[in-house]
Amino acid sequence: MWLTFEHVTKFYGPVIGVNDITCRIGPGITGLLGANGAGKSTLMKLASGQLRPNGGEVRIGDHRAWSAAAKASIGFSPDINTFYEEMTGREFVTSMARLSGYPLREARERAELALAEVGMVDRGDRRIGGCSHGMRQRIKLAQSLVHDPPILLLDEPMTGIDPGGRRDLSRLLVALAERGKTILVSSHLLVEVEQLTDSMLMIARGRIVASGTLAEVRGLIDDQPFAVRIVARPVRRLAAQLAELPEVLSLDLQDDVLTVRTLMPARFYAALGELALADEFEVERFETLDVGADAVFNYLQQDVG
Amino acid sequence: MKLARAWFTLLMLSFQRLLWSASTLMVLVPLVACALFLVYERYDLGSHDQGTFEETFDDFSTDFMIVVFTLFVIPVCALAYATTSIGGDREDRTLLFLLVRPIPRWLILLAKLMATLPLVLGIVVASFFVFCRLAGPVGREAFVLYLPPVFYMTLAYVCLFHLFAVTFRHSTIVALIYALFMEYFLGNMPGIVKRIAVSFYGRSMMYDLGARHGLSAPDPTWFVPVSAQTAVEALACLSIGGVLLALWIFSVREYRDLT
Numbered sequence: 001m002w003l004t005f006e007h008v009t010k011f012y013g014p015v016i017g018v019n020d021i022t023c024r025i026g027p028g029i030t031g032l033l034g035a036n037g038a039g040k041s042t043l044m045k046l047a048s049g050q051l052r053p054n055g056g057e058v059r060i061g062d063h064r065a066w067s068a069a070a071k072a073s074i075g076f077s078p079d080i081n082t083f084y085e086e087m088t089g090r091e092f093v094t095s096m097a098r099l100s101g102y103p104l105r106e107a108r109e110r111a112e113l114a115l116a117e118v119g120m121v122d123r124g125d126r127r128i129g130g131c132s133h134g135m136r137q138r139i140k141l142a143q144s145l146v147h148d149p150p151i152l153l154l155d156e157p158m159t160g161i162d163p164g165g166r167r168d169l170s171r172l173l174v175a176l177a178e179r180g181k182t183i184l185v186s187s188h189l190l191v192e193v194e195q196l197t198d199s200m201l202m203i204a205r206g207r208i209v210a211s212g213t214l215a216e217v218r219g220l221i222d223d224q225p226f227a228v229r230i231v232a233r234p235v236r237r238l239a240a241q242l243a244e245l246p247e248v249l250s251l252d253l254q255d256d257v258l259t260v261r262t263l264m265p266a267r268f269y270a271a272l273g274e275l276a277l278a279d280e281f282e283v284e285r286f287e288t289l290d291v292g293a294d295a296v297f298n299y300l301q302q303d304v305g
Numbered sequence: 306m307k308l309a310r311a312w313f314t315l316l317m318l319s320f321q322r323l324l325w326s327a328s329t330l331m332v333l334v335p336l337v338a339c340a341l342f343l344v345y346e347r348y349d350l351g352s353h354d355q356g357t358f359e360e361t362f363d364d365f366s367t368d369f370m371i372v373v374f375t376l377f378v379i380p381v382c383a384l385a386y387a388t389t390s391i392g393g394d395r396e397d398r399t400l401l402f403l404l405v406r407p408i409p410r411w412l413i414l415l416a417k418l419m420a421t422l423p424l425v426l427g428i429v430v431a432s433f434f435v436f437c438r439l440a441g442p443v444g445r446e447a448f449v450l451y452l453p454p455v456f457y458m459t460l461a462y463v464c465l466f467h468l469f470a471v472t473f474r475h476s477t478i479v480a481l482i483y484a485l486f487m488e489y490f491l492g493n494m495p496g497i498v499k500r501i502a503v504s505f506y507g508r509s510m511m512y513d514l515g516a517r518h519g520l521s522a523p524d525p526t527w528f529v530p531v532s533a534q535t536a537v538e539a540l541a542c543l544s545i546g547g548v549l550l551a552l553w554i555f556s557v558r559e560y561r562d563l564t
Binding site: 048049051052069074076078086095096098099101102 | 318
């Protein structure tokens with residue numbers, strides 16, 4: 001089943017949430033990447049029928065996303081962290097199955113399956129009010145899976161989950177995708193999405209600024225300079241030697257902190273390593289400034305702005 | 306069939322959550338206070354000259370039924386549950402989990418209303434019955450007579466407060482201000498202004514029905530009641546109109562407007 005956005009625009013009063021977005025999302029995992037306020041949550045809310053577009057149309061299969069019929073085909077895991085706190089995880093997921101129209105016995109069976117898929121069977125009888133953040137994330141995911149929808153909309157599903165849990169969750173999502181489900185996963189961290197899929201949408205200032213495979217998106221990023229901050233001794237001599245390198249685009253030395261920009265980060269790292277070993281520079285700190293998704297969005301936003 | 310099952314589940318879920326909510330504790334306080342007041346009054350009256358049945362009936366109707374039960378107990382019980390039924394989900398942000406289920410929005414609100422109504426009616430009628438028993442022979446007569454106005458007023462308040470709940474962000478506060486201040490002031494305004502107050506129609510019904518036991522009508526320059534039939538029609542129209550408007554508002558408003 002396909003999730004379709006056709007020239008979708010959404011305003012919040014005078015502020016634009018998303019601007020003329022057109023895309024089709026089909027079976028498999030698609031990562032929705034964007035900095036905070038970029039429009040990811042608006043897109044998720046439009047897809048889950050919480051918001052209505054001011055222009056264009058959002059469709060779940062053949063139904064408008066706002067309609068009740070479309071809701072039968074989606075499972076939504078929101079970014080909020082509130083539940084019926086007095087319920088246990090098992091009761092909550094069973095209730096959500098029953099609210100999807102299943103009789104009690106089938107709802108219980110489905111809840112068990114969903115809890116098993118997210119690894120919460122043994123902890124399902126704990127009151128939600130006493131659950132950790134990671135457990136709450138799993139319960140949220142279980143309620144989105146319980147009615148076996150063809151489309152899953154997961155808003156920041158990895159937040160608060162420990163590394164082991166992330167690995168389990170990634171495996172689960174990949175397995176669901178292999179069963180033909182359409183999964184849209186939003187995140188503000190590139191590294192989270194990278195582990196899940198090679199298909200992504202990047203959103204900035206309410207517009208899709210890049211889409212396609214990870215390689216295609218990275219291709220766009222590679223045209224942009226990459227910044228590295230170095231604290232080393234003696235820093236002036238290191239700066240002089242780095243300036244000689246063809247990989248270095250520019251150098252900036254302030255308060256003994258050196259900021260280097262390069263278009264070829266891999267070759268620059270190799271050259272820096274060789275210099276440090278050969279000339280015995282003492283590198284105290286070394287950090288890349290542009291590895292986060294925010295930096296990528298900054299690059300891509302330049303095209304939007 | 307699936308939709309009916311989902312709707313009934315929502316109704317039952319909402320009923321259980323309301324029943325075990327803080328609202329129940331909140332309404333128990335004034336109800337117990339009223340019961341203690343009536344016990345005290347009866348005991349106290351028993352030691353003095355009680356007057357004729359008509360005089361006692363007039364006192365009970367005017368001092369308790371109109372001032373305490375109509376203007377305070379019914380609106381407080383109605384607002385405690387009616388604003389919580391959908392407002393609680395709004396404030397807790399759990400409404401989202403209902404809105405992404407395959408139940409039309411208007412049916413979600415209808416389930417909430419249908420869960421609230423029997424609960425509030427049950428509490429109001431049961432407490433009314435207990436109060437009347439505590440008041441003695443006068444109360445037993447008043448229960449039979451005043452049950453219709455109590456029923457219609459409760460219905461109207463529940464529907465009206467559901468409308469408040471889908472319209473206003475802080476519906477409990479708005480409903481509280483309305484019930485305890487606006488109703489009182491509007492109901493005591495001169496001329497026809499008082500006709501927009503729910504309590505006006507309830508009181509009109511009581512004066513009309515209580516006349517057979519000698520309940521004296523208030524000063525006509527200040528309060529001109531409508532007939533019991535007109536009051537029933539007005540309260541029924543207010544209830545149905547309020548519900549229809551609430552269902553429409555809830556169907557078209559976006560979730561961000563409801564949180």
